[in-house]
Amino acid sequence: MTKLNILPGTLDLIVLKVLSIEPLHGYAVSQRVQAASNGRLLLEEGSLYPALYRMERKGWIESEWQKTDNGRRARVYRLSDEGGRQLAQEEANWLGVSAVMGSILDLK
Amino acid sequence: MTKLNILPGTLDLIVLKVLSIEPLHGYAVSQRVQAASNGRLLLEEGSLYPALYRMERKGWIESEWQKTDNGRRARVYRLSDEGGRQLAQEEANWLGVSAVMGSILDLK
DNA sequence: CTCTATGCTTAGATTGTCTAAGTAACTCTA
DNA sequence: TAGAGTTACTTAGACAATCTAAGCATAGAG
Numbered sequence: 001m002t003k004l005n006i007l008p009g010t011l012d013l014i015v016l017k018v019l020s021i022e023p024l025h026g027y028a029v030s031q032r033v034q035a036a037s038n039g040r041l042l043l044e045e046g047s048l049y050p051a052l053y054r055m056e057r058k059g060w061i062e063s064e065w066q067k068t069d070n071g072r073r074a075r076v077y078r079l080s081d082e083g084g085r086q087l088a089q090e091e092a093n094w095l096g097v098s099a100v101m102g103s104i105l106d107l108k
Numbered sequence: 109m110t111k112l113n114i115l116p117g118t119l120d121l122i123v124l125k126v127l128s129i130e131p132l133h134g135y136a137v138s139q140r141v142q143a144a145s146n147g148r149l150l151l152e153e154g155s156l157y158p159a160l161y162r163m164e165r166k167g168w169i170e171s172e173w174q175k176t177d178n179g180r181r182a183r184v185y186r187l188s189d190e191g192g193r194q195l196a197q198e199e200a201n202w203l204g205v206s207a208v209m210g211s212i213l214d215l216k
Numbered sequence: 217c218t219c220t221a222t223g224c225t226t227a228g229a230t231t232g233t234c235t236a237a238g239t240a241a242c243t244c245t246a
Numbered sequence: 247t248a249g250a251g252t253t254a255c256t257t258a259g260a261c262a263a264t265c266t267a268a269g270c271a272t273a274g275a276g
Binding site for chain 1: 117
């Protein structure tokens with residue numbers, strides 16, 4: 001079980017997908033990703049937060065400040081309709097890319 | 109069948125894999141990739157050639173000028189032993205990454 | 217003799233992620 | 247009650263990777 005870096009170009013897809021399950025704040029997003037990857041994939045904060053800001057500017061996600069269970073403030077993000085369409089598109093693109101990679105790695 | 113861009117971070121793996129089948133010159137590499145992807149994946153020349161130079165500097169591939177069938181000169185690249193090890197490593201990394209992506213995209 | 221395909225080269229822009237540092241508040245433990 | 251660890255966010259700058267775009271040169275087809 002080696003440590004893995006996120007593949008450049010897949011960060012938005014990952015975040016959109018996680019947020020499509022339920023609204024979460026940034027820190028929780030990074031924990032979800034770690035959990036879903038059995039701790040193998042680490043989403044750096046310096047990557048995650050700027051990505052959230054960028055995607056909010058693009059209208060893919062929306063946010064508001066809330067209090068968490070433990071009395072801390074956190075900015076909670078949720079997927080917008082446009083974000084849902086973007087997610088579908090990026091998901092399809094990923095499936096295409098990984099299929100192509102599969103056929104290349106299958107060469108003999 | 110949409111057009112696909114290469115995922116940043118997978119270029120070396122793609123080229124090493126193609127060269128592991130048989131030695132090829134740059135132009136042929138790009139054609140192999142297109143063929144293996146049913147024309148969906150285009151390897152830009154401005155990406156491919158610098159990648160070849162870079163990998164040769166690292167010792168992963170070796171090259172020599174040759175004449176092709178049609179009387180043109182071409183620099184033919186072949187995988188080195190070190191390149192073979194690098195390929196194995198990148199291939200394993202890809203499998204890990206795509207498995208992780210799969211489990212994230214499977215979230216419900 | 218012009219057009220298309222083959223084949224290579226390189227400068228610079230652009231994009232994306234990471235490194236690294238910082239702020240701040242809460243919880244647990246000694 | 248002081249300190250450590252966790253939660254949570256912010257941002258500047260570095261760095262790596264790919265693409266854009268332009269160019270050179272030759273061969274074969276029409």
